[in-house]
Amino acid sequence: MSLVEALLAGERLALARLLSQVENDTPAGRAGLDALYAHTGRAHLVGITGSPGTGKSSLVNQLALALRRPPEGTPPLRVAIVAVDPSSPFSGGALLGDRVRMRDLSGDPGVFIRSMASRGALGGLARATAAAVQVLDAAGFDMILIETVGAGQSEVDIARLAHTTLVVEAPGLGDDIQAIKAGILEIADILVVNKADLPGADNTERALRMMLELANPGRDPHEHQGWRVPVLRTVAAQAQGIPEVIAAVQQHAQHLRSSGEWHSRDRARLTHELEDRLRSTLAEEFHRRLPAADYEAAVEALLQRQLSPSQAVEKLLRQADPARSPQSGSSNG
Amino acid sequence: MERKIRVLIAKPGLDGHDRGAKVVARALRDAGMEVIYTGLRQTPEMIAEAALQEDVDVVGISILSGAHMTLVPRVVELLRANGQNNVRVFVGGIIPENDAAALLEKGVAAVYGPGSATSQIVKDIQDALIGAAA
Numbered sequence: 001m002s003l004v005e006a007l008l009a010g011e012r013l014a015l016a017r018l019l020s021q022v023e024n025d026t027p028a029g030r031a032g033l034d035a036l037y038a039h040t041g042r043a044h045l046v047g048i049t050g051s052p053g054t055g056k057s058s059l060v061n062q063l064a065l066a067l068r069r070p071p072e073g074t075p076p077l078r079v080a081i082v083a084v085d086p087s088s089p090f091s092g093g094a095l096l097g098d099r100v101r102m103r104d105l106s107g108d109p110g111v112f113i114r115s116m117a118s119r120g121a122l123g124g125l126a127r128a129t130a131a132a133v134q135v136l137d138a139a140g141f142d143m144i145l146i147e148t149v150g151a152g153q154s155e156v157d158i159a160r161l162a163h164t165t166l167v168v169e170a171p172g173l174g175d176d177i178q179a180i181k182a183g184i185l186e187i188a189d190i191l192v193v194n195k196a197d198l199p200g201a202d203n204t205e206r207a208l209r210m211m212l213e214l215a216n217p218g219r220d221p222h223e224h225q226g227w228r229v230p231v232l233r234t235v236a237a238q239a240q241g242i243p244e245v246i247a248a249v250q251q252h253a254q255h256l257r258s259s260g261e262w263h264s265r266d267r268a269r270l271t272h273e274l275e276d277r278l279r280s281t282l283a284e285e286f287h288r289r290l291p292a293a294d295y296e297a298a299v300e301a302l303l304q305r306q307l308s309p310s311q312a313v314e315k316l317l318r319q320a321d322p323a324r325s326p327q328s329g330s331s332n333g
Numbered sequence: 334m335e336r337k338i339r340v341l342i343a344k345p346g347l348d349g350h351d352r353g354a355k356v357v358a359r360a361l362r363d364a365g366m367e368v369i370y371t372g373l374r375q376t377p378e379m380i381a382e383a384a385l386q387e388d389v390d391v392v393g394i395s396i397l398s399g400a401h402m403t404l405v406p407r408v409v410e411l412l413r414a415n416g417q418n419n420v421r422v423f424v425g426g427i428i429p430e431n432d433a434a435a436l437l438e439k440g441v442a443a444v445y446g447p448g449s450a451t452s453q454i455v456k457d458i459q460d461a462l463i464g465a466a467a
Contacts, residue, residue, distance in 0.1 A: 013416050016388035093362035100372035106379040117367045
């Protein structure tokens with residue numbers, strides 16, 4: 001039985017192994033993704049991001065626990081967790097410690113936790129996170145919780161990947177306004193003030209509400225495309241406020257579906273992925289055909305300030321394809 | 334993408350001393366490995382489950398409680414039962430010589446006592462895995 005067949009039959013070791021292949025971008029991993037693609041698109045992808053030390057892992061742990069033990073009458077969801085931690089820029093190694101806060105989930109076959117090192121990527125996720133999530137989606141998990149690297153201001157890749165993004169904040173982590181800059185605030189579908197039992201929680205909540213107001217002047221401060229961004233309080237270490245977060249996550253999914261935004265987010269994400277692939281594949285192919293000497297000559301022309309970067313690109317393209325008509329004007333794109 | 338050696342560092346049993354585990358985890362990270370640290374008081378079942386989900390190449394068990402003769406063979410057994418036959422298990426802690434020999438016989442790859450150099454652990458893992466890497 002192939003890894004893909006074993007995975008679809010529910011074998012956890014096959015799932016774990018395929019995740020490694022995908023993470024390492026091996027030919028087997030790429031073939032696996034191709035074979036599994038038709039099985040994807042079912043899971044609700046939920047991102048959890050926020051500054052280091054806000055309690056993201058503890059919150060993920062509690063969310064997964066609650067999803068596994070829902071109120072009577074609702075079936076438990078199968079939950080996968082992808083937890084991303086930074087790689088060391090010096091050694092390339094990584095210390096992945098998110099499982100420490102997730103020990104409550106051990107022994108439950110309806111939960112699968114995978115740690116990922118960022119491997120040099122800067123957007124808060126690893127390059128292979130989206131692909132790993134596809135594998136878990138195909139494996140039949142209903143909800144996939146994606147915990148980013150402790151992110152501050154610009155690590156907003158998660159908003160592109162996830163249907164629903166939670167931004168987690170906590171009191172006492174320095175200047176509240178500073179801690180949560182516009183970039184990361186704007187991607188929030190749900191704002192969580194964790195560690196809300198600590199002094200300063202009121203200030204943090206007030207700061208977040210003010211930022212929402214500033215981001216949407218003159219309108220309902222919380223509303224964005226028909227969705228009011230809720231500001232919720234939790235104490236994840238004591239399992240407080242968790243049902244409210246789950247309810248908000250599920251309401252957001254409903255909102256996405258009824259407004260058509262589920263579809264448009266999927267479309268935007270897949271378009272971006274296609275664009276990404278197209279770019280890297282075209283660049284790779286072009287490089288394969290391009291004589292190394294031409295490339296070196298172009299770099300030299302840049303160094304000598306004889307050509308601008310866009311002129312150099314134009315020249316390389318013309319060398320590869322003499323029939324190519326020159327671009328109208330000299331674009332600086 | 335370059336393949337990274339993945340290591341699970343686990344701390345079974347009831348003692349709360351995880352300094353050694355953390356020192357080893359750091360040393361392995363600094364050698365370029367991806368180290369999954371699971372924290373204190375892990376049962377053999379929890380360790381084997383994490384090793385499976387994380388698809389690790391190596392499991393390092395830090396144990397100071399004296400319960401190594403029951404806990405460590407159980408981890409090895411569970412790994413094998415899950416189909417992870419190639420995962421190397423090493424043990425660090427205060428292990429009497431006779432026990433160490435018995436653990437090696439039960440499929441443990443190496444036992445490191447107090448004062449072992451972390452560079453030796455790094456080298457042993459690299460020697461065992463580089464070349465065997467897929």
